[in-house]
Amino acid sequence: MSCSISNDSKEQSADSTLFDEGGSYGGSSNGVVLKKGPWTSAEDAILVDYVKKHGEGNWNAVQKHSGLSRCGKSCRLRWANHLRPNLKKGAFTQEEERLIIELHAKMGNKWARMAANLPGRTDNEIKNYWNTRIKRRQRVGLPLYPPELCLQAMQENQQNLNASGIPGGDTGCHDLLQSNGYQTPDVMFDSLNTNQGLLPYVPEFPDGSASSSLMKGLNSQFYSFIPRMSRCQKRNWEPDDCVSWYSNSTSDVIPPLERDQNDGYQNKMSQLVDSRFPYDPDPVTKKLLSFRVNHSHSILNGNFSASKPTADAVKLELPSLQHQETSSGQWRSPTLPPVLELVDSFIQSPGSVPLPPDCPSPRSSGLLEALVYEANSLGNSRNQSSEKSKSSSMISHNNVAHSSALKTSSTEFRGYHDAKSTLGNSTGTILSECTPTSVTGSSLEENIPGIEQSWTLDGERGENLNQLHFSGIDAVIGSFCLKEHGTAMDDITALLGDDLGTEVKDTTPGTSALSSEWGLTWNNMPAVSQISELP
DNA sequence: AACCCTCCCAACCGCTTTACA
């Protein structure tokens, strides 16, 4: 066996004796105090020797038969992660990194399954790599997935939705699942915590249901897209920050701060989010992506009024968006980002969506797809119901074409909104719940808790509203950033300058870059390729 | 030199799934 005793310096320092330095002693097994902490070379040798003789498995027997004071679990882990043969040591290659990204887009946090696709790598290794990568990208506000992948996923999502033939695509679940072999989990969407379900903070869902998982997933993944505005400005891009996919797929990435500064709002906002997105969206799409958000927001005495928890837990089955990839291993060429309302849909409280009971849950899958698709499902479910409610639309006249979902948002949401709030919630509103942001006033001081703000979607409270015509995505970003980084307002003010000093009535052209990036990032529902690999 | 901070990774913990009696 070519297995090598760990070369880790940590463990090389600990030496020779079994019960030597390092390591603590935890529980006991059969009267033997089991050691915890770093493994020593001697312990490794014992374990290797044991496995040579007896093979893998039956790890609890190791302690009994070898005298090793380690629990079976620890032995198994040590063997799997360090001692077993053919383990690859050292940094991930670019190809491995690319594969990890791709696999994560498809699988979410299924480290073991990802490891199966990376010979010589362990799940722990991949997990650690991913986590540090996430942190790094979070810091600089980069999306986790390459734009191409995002686009591909969105495109496929749209195709799936269309192909389902049913608004929301809910009923397409089984077919999709059956056809691609990938199971998209259900999601319990039972209640958005009224006061805590506020992105980007991890909401506390007392029931521990999937909504909790969902929101946590949203936080971990979705939140990671949130541009760190202040940092973006201060920090120059490091090659490492761009991660391999940019170098792999895009050669013309323009450093955000080197862009044409004469583009007004667009460039400013692009800077804010460090928009490195290489594709310039179609002007038409810009229009479509833009919608008007009049935030309805009531904050009284520090208590946010958010979406009212629904009385009934709504179990949503999320049809899989994933299907066969046409060119495995390659990021697809980009297309236009179609649906930003997904964001809006997702964040809103649930509608009643009947679902099949037999879809597994994605809990903690970390798969953004599930989150986004749920958003889609919700949005579509609302779409359906909104046909009944002939309510007024808060949609800006310039984006009627895509207003339906948003209309729905404004109307149907009334069923959920807080008693204090006469208005519904959508992305903007819910986010604004946690982000009393007054863009119009360009003053954070106007938005401190305790000062009531009215952000409305439909203009019912048309007076004294903090109105802004804004891409919904931009609103999201703004809300997030302002909430998460209170000081970011300074950055915004610095960058936007006078743009924030006056009410932004129509920022459609200017929101494109931001919207696109955000949308593409947000809508990065992975497309599953190599479905056949999945069990 | 000392301190602080961040990064990285090995190991642990707790939960779920699987196998088996």
Add this chain to the structure above:
DNA sequence: ATGTAAAGCGGTTGGGAGGGT
């Protein structure tokens, strides 16, 4: 069908390394 142990898995933690001040 049920209970239990083993194995698997994902999240979290602790601590060393290294860089910056």
